[in-house]
Amino acid sequence: MQNEAAMLQCPNEYCKAVNDERDKYCQQCGTFLPKRYLWAVGSGIKDYQIGEVIAQRYLLKSEYIVLDTKPGLPLEAQACEITAKTKPYLRLIPYRLQVPQVYGFLPGRADCDVLLLEAPIYAEGTPLAGQLLPTLAEAWQSATSLRQLNWLWQIAQLWQPLSSEGVASSLLDLQLVRVEGSLVRLLQLRSQPPQPTIADLGRVWLELVNRAQPSIAEFLVQLCDSMLAGDLSADSLTTALDRGLTELGRSQVRKIVISTLTDTGPTRQRNEDACYPPSGTTTMTSAPAIAIVCDGIGGHEGGNVASQLAIDTLQQVKQLPLNDIYLDATTLTSELERFVRIANDRINQRNDNEQRFGRQRMGTTLVMAVERAHEMYITHVGDSRAYWITRTGCHQLTLDDDVASREVRLGYSLYRNALEQVSSGSLVQALGTSSSTALHPTVQRFILDEDCIFLLCSDGLSDYDRVEEYWDTVLLPAVNGSLKEADAVTRLVEIGNSQNGHDNVTVALVRCTVKYSEPTTPLNIALLQESQFDDRQHAAIASHRDLNQQECPDPSSRKTVLLPAQRSNSRRLLPILLGTILLLSVGGGLLAYFLPQFHRRQPLNNPTTLPSPLASPSPTPATLTVGTLVQINRQINLEQNPNAIATNVTSQSQLAQVPTNGILKVTGKKENLQQGDLLRLKFLCAINPPDNFNATAQIQLGQEGWIEQANLLPNIEKTLGQTKSNSCPISTESLPTSTSPLNSPLPSPHTGSEN
Known part of the structure; x- marks a missing residue:
């Protein structure tokens, strides 16, 4: 018989009935009973x-695992x-898929010395709910080579952000590194001085090589040797x-199936959501697949136009050479971000027009x-969400771009406390609401x-945790193949309408079925050498550089019309469209003839073609x-103290x-979500500095200072590429040495007060 203590209080404030821990509702x-282990x-x-x-x-369920028996109540004051x-947990919230987040503090402790973490514990809906996930070492030997390398790759990606918070030693304790499938x-996080090095990580990984x-195996031996020798950053x-x-x-x-569906919902007069592929379609492909969900911002006139304009632009991502396995991740990530900014600029342009x-x-x-290929890229702006569903759990991948998330990311508040603020759900960014210089799209890889589902949805479904509530009854059967994808999206839209009902509902389900065969040939050690692989990457990019020079009419030049419930007769629009196309063609020709410099410097103000995704970088x-x-x-002026910029404090004595x-x-x-990113710049040299330059305020060679990125971008003549060197890249006339206000060392991005 279960202990009376293991009873859950209903989160419905009008009910609060006591239920058995094993009850789902x-x-x-x-009402749904969430289990917070x-x-x-x-x-x-x-x-x-x-x-x-x-x-x-x-x-207290076990030595360190507790169950919140009143999950509907706010945290105790x-x-x-x-x-x-506590702060590293908060600041690492962008990595919360791997890094646990703080749920709260254990009440009754005067010194608040016990943190409660949303840790790697099997979720409800699984046979082992409430138990710790296995360690990486325990699961290592039975994993495929692809999964073993995948685990190490995730750890390597965590190294830099954890190091910046002083908790990289967490990755050296294999008891702390747990795995849930892939x-x-x-x-938990652990800080143990001195700061560990890549060589320390290599020594830990050597324990796994034999299994x-x-x-x-040989690839990992060589990799660890390079780590121990200090050859790898x-x-x-x-x-x-x-x-x-x-x-x-x-x-x-791989086999990919995409199914989409959008619905106006029971209370809205117009559907401001949009999706790609078009709503009501189910497609199966072994080729690269693309799915998009956009939600026109509620209360904004023409939200349906903005969402469709974004879809029309972003679906052109399919022009990228996604089939080429040597297209590197950095380039593809940059191109995805670029497409997002093009969509943002087009919506902005329509607003301005x-x-x-x-x-x-x-x-x-x-x-x-x-x-x-073997990767999925998730790109995100706003509060539409992506979820990752496997046989062992459901995970929210995206972090809402709202006030609550910003407060946590800046280290100001626990997430559950931030949600109590009146403006917690207000968006801090969306497409079309601000300049692209202030836009920060997130791209995850x-x-x-393993077989899985990536679920994209608008907040008409995700609000009130409906995905977490129904993942095991709707999405898990789809992962296993016992429920068709089209039936699953139909059921999800029904849930959004019946359980929420306050907004449009849009769902795009991407089901991935994978079959992996262990290679018979060992992994080539030459992959550790940059030149061989990079040459193939560059060749792949060059071969597709001119692939996407097809004309694409700019939707931002059209007049916005709020769509009625029924579409108007397209035949009436034909003469107007033909006339518009003719006028645009003639006007564009005249502009190109008389104003070539204006057209060259402002390609996104009124483009007539979609810029080639793999074209050379723009000057700014x-x-x-x-x-x-x-x-x-x-x-330009540089500030010694970045906090002076973040707090709008003028300190002329600190300017150079x-x-x-x-x-x-x-x-x-340095991130500053309220004003935009701050950049630390090192002065390398100047080309023919002006004679009238103020000698009392000039900067010395090699000195550094801070500036808002938004203030720097308009003053850039051109970019000169990437470098690890701190020497001047071209022959110049150096500035004379003089006393500068920036002689003293500058604070690093992670020192000083950020509150």
Whole structure:
């Protein structure tokens, strides 16, 4: 007989009936009963006995696992500050698929010394619900070579962000590294000085080599040797594993099925959602697949136009050479981001053409899945979501671009506390609402090595945790093949309408079925050498550089018409369309003849063709990355203290001037979601600095300072590529040495107050 303590209170505030832990729904009102199994971190948890209910809420199930028996209640008000121990969890929320998030603090502890984490514990709906997932070491030997390399690749990708928060030592303890199918999940974060190195990681990985699959064993031996010798950085380690995964991916056969459906819903008069492939279609392919969901922002006039405009632009991603296995991930990620910015610019242009201001401006969210070989790329802006469903669980992949998420990301608040704010659900970015220089699309990459579903949906379905509620009864059967994809999306739309009903509902289901055969030939050790693989990557890119020069009419030049329930007669539009096309052609020819320089410098203001996705970078990119060299076309000021910029504090004594034609290198980047990213720039040299340059404020060679990215971009004459060197890339006339306000060392991106 189950202990009375293991009873759950119904989260329905009008019911609050007590239910058995094994019940999925409240036996009195039918409300879904979420099971929150949490991992307790802190020595204080040892003060309690297994089976004890702590603070009349948290049931201690095992030594460190507790169950929240009142999941519908807000967290108890406690005077618990965000400390150095807590902050890394919050700031690493973009990696929450692998890094556990803080659920709250254990009540009744005066010093708030016990954290409750959303840790790697089997989810409800699985036979082992409430138990810890296995360690990587326990699951290693039975895994395929593709999965073994996939696990190491995920760890390598986590190395840099965890190092920046001082918790990279978490990756060295194999008891903390858990796995759920193909996914790596950390049990908790650990800070243990001194800061570990890649060589330390290599020593840990050597423990796994003897039990690795034969096809990758020697490759891993050589890889670990390079790590121990200090020959690999975090980036080069990830690149080497990427190359190995690419080769192993050739031994995999994939089948992709996409099914889409959108519905206006029971309370809305117009459907502002849009999807690709078109609603109501189910397609099966072994070729690269693309699925998109956009949700026109509610309350914004013309949201349906914005969402369709985004779909029309983004579906052109299919022009990319996705079939070429040597198209590298960095290039593809950049191209996906570029397409998003093109869509953003086109919606902005339509808004400007129609003189829309404030809430009259149309906008849309975006979530897109692009399959390429053995990988799936998820691109996201706004609060439409992507979920990843496997046989062992359902995971939300995207992080909503709203106020609550921003507060957590900046380290200000726990997520559940941030949700209590009045404006917590307000979006901080969407397509069409601001300039592309302030847009930060997220692109994530996942290795396909098990049967799974990627679910894209608008908030008409995802609100109130409906996906988490129904994944095991609707989506898990689709993963197993016992429910057809079209039937699954129909059922999901019905759930959105009947259980939520407040908004349009759109669903795109991408089912991936994979079959992998172990290679008979060991992985080539030459993949660890950059030149051989990079040559093939460059050849693949060059062969497709002119592939996408097809004309694509610019939808942003059309007048927005709010669509009625029934489509108008297309025959009436034919003369108008023909006349419009003729006028655009004549007008475009005249502009090209008389204003060639204007057309060249502003290609996205009114484009008549979709820019080639693999064309050379534009002189002024939408965002800059660390290592980029830039030449400025006018004098700029750099600030010594980035916090002065973030808080809008003017400190003229800390400013230094960089002259016109100065060449600078981006050496650091600091996120500031309210004002845009901050860049740390190193002054390398200047080409013919002006004679009247203010000597009392000039900057010394090699010195650094900070500036808002949005303020730098308009002043860039051109970019000069990427470099690891800190020397001037061209012959110049150097500035004379003088006293500068930037002589003192600058704070690193991760020091100083950020609150």
